[in-house]
Amino acid sequence: MISRRRLVRYLSSLPFLGGWAGANLLTGDASGATAAARAAPDYRNYFQEMGLRPFINAHGTITALSGSRMPPEVQDAWNYATRHYVNLDAIQDKAGERIAKAIGCEYATVTSGAFSAMTLGLAGVMCGMDEEKVRQLPNTDGLKDEVIVLKPPHPVGYVHALKNTGATLIEVETHQELEDAISEKTAMLFVLNAYNGSEIEREELAAIGKERGIPTFNDCAADVPPVENLWKYTDMGYDLVAFSGGKGIRGPQSAGLLLGRRDLIEAARLHAPPRGATIGRGMKVNKEEVLAMMVAVERYVNIDHEAQWGRWESQIQHVADVVEAVPGVETEYYVPDIANHVPSLRITWDPERVKITPSEADAQLKQGHPSIETGGGSEDLSVATWMMRPGEVNIVAQRIHDVLQEATA
Numbered sequence: 047m048i049s050r051r052r053l054v055r056y057l058s059s060l061p062f063l064g065g066w067a068g069a070n071l072l073t074g075d076a077s078g079a080t081a082a083a084r085a086a087p088d089y090r091n092y093f094q095e096m097g098l099r100p101f102i103n104a105h106g107t108i109t110a111l112s113g114s115r116m117p118p119e120v121q122d123a124w125n126y127a128t129r130h131y132v133n134l135d136a137i138q139d140k141a142g143e144r145i146a147k148a149i150g151c152e153y154a155t156v157t158s159g160a161f162s163a164m165t166l167g168l169a170g171v172m173c174g175m176d177e178e179k180v181r182q183l184p185n186t187d188g189l190k191d192e193v194i195v196l197k198p199p200h201p202v203g204y205v206h207a208l209k210n211t212g213a214t215l216i217e218v219e220t221h222q223e224l225e226d227a228i229s230e231k232t233a234m235l236f237v238l239n240a241y242n243g244s245e246i247e248r249e250e251l252a253a254i255g256k257e258r259g260i261p262t263f264n265d266c267a268a269d270v271p272p273v274e275n276l277w278k279y280t281d282m283g284y285d286l287v288a289f290s291g292g293k294g295i296r297g298p299q300s301a302g303l304l305l306g307r308r309d310l311i312e313a314a315r316l317h318a319p320p321r322g323a324t325i326g327r328g329m330k331v332n333k334e335e336v337l338a339m340m341v342a343v344e345r346y347v348n349i350d351h352e353a354q355w356g357r358w359e360s361q362i363q364h365v366a367d368v369v370e371a372v373p374g375v376e377t378e379y380y381v382p383d384i385a386n387h388v389p390s391l392r393i394t395w396d397p398e399r400v401k402i403t404p405s406e407a408d409a410q411l412k413q414g415h416p417s418i419e420t421g422g423g424s425e426d427l428s429v430a431t432w433m434m435r436p437g438e439v440n441i442v443a444q445r446i447h448d449v450l451q452e453a454t455a
């Protein structure tokens with residue numbers, strides 16, 4: 047495997063090929079010569095200067111691991127936006143229309159993440175277009191301020207986004223509990239798409255909201271792929287739906303989407319910058335996030351998802367083949383149901399033959415050269431390839447093989 051640095055040097059010695067061939071090899075994004083031509087090599091190794099170690103991401107779209115990498119056309123949009131001024135509300139207006147059209151929902155806005163989409167969306171539901179109420183939050187006097195949340199199977203911190211408005215959350219598990227919880231104070235019905243531990247189906251919650259005239263919200267932050275999820279839940283009847291920008295869609299990690307009803311999204315925007323006397327003033331996105339998010343969505347709905355899935359599967363197969371060559375090592379292919387719904391590999395071994403714990407193996411992979419982040423746990427190592435560049439999968443397979451091989455007596 048030719049090192050990245052040597053490759054950059056070699057390619058930059060070729061006057062014509064250097065630009066685009068290099069970019070394609072390094073980014074692995076077959077997105078056409080124009081975008082790739084602008085994906086310049088790294089002239090400064092900023093992270094190294096700072097004493098940071100970049101790593102190969104064999105885990106997935108993890109917030110603490112900096113999310114995803116923006117593809118070249120999204121980087122282009124980001125860079126373009128840095129060079130110009132534009133009115134912030136005007137670009138949100140236009141991007142909202144374009145994103146809604148690409149996804150096939152009524153309206154959209156770019157937020158500073160799925161978390162802020164939850165806060166702003168609920169604030170919009172609570173205050174409508176009343177500017178006085180907007181300024182009043184997080185004081186909820188005189189407002190409907192209870193949100194009924196379908197109980198997740200385990201505590202999920204993200205619902206804190208709803209409390210930022212001053213609202214109170216009521217968790218329900220059964221139909222009866224839901225019925226009993228609905229009152230004059232009910233502002234919204236809410237479900238975490240990936241973590242519904244109640245007996246109430248998502249379809250039912252959307253229908254109950256419609257019937258009772260109570261807005262419904264579905265947090266789908268990490269729930270593409272499949273791409274269809276981008277429109278599935280607004281089609282199902284949810285008034286508001288949130289997605290993260292920097293997970294599967296591969297927009298900026300500092301962005302997210304609030305999708306759904308125009309009147310509610312317009313109301314949500316009253317709480318967002320540039321307006322100041324609001325609970326959402328700290329949830330700023332600038333022209334860069336807005337434009338890059340729009341371009342990321344338009345790209346994502348148009349890529350060949352089937353071909354991409356096939357590549358991920360064959361990469362997983364490759365990792366399985368390489369690591370299974372170590373005696374005592376077994377692998378299992380799996381795809382999580384919702385959230386991080388991508389081909390993944392669970393690697394386990396017979397501790398009598400491979401004398402290392404999964405946590406120790408994970409630590410060795412982190413500390414090695416190059417550093418590799420897996421979804422290491424106490425029971426097994428897990429790997430997903432969707433956030434890797436092509437070529438990195440070979441390195442990861444070989445490193446895991448070597449770490450496990452060295453541990454065999």
Ligand SMILES: *Cc1c(COP(=O)(O)O)cnc(C)c1O
Nearest residue numbers: 159160161204267268290291302
């Ligand atoms: C990641 C995530 C969030 C937060 O999304 P951000 O885009 O990081 O704000 C909220 N809910 C769920 C279920 C998530 O997975």
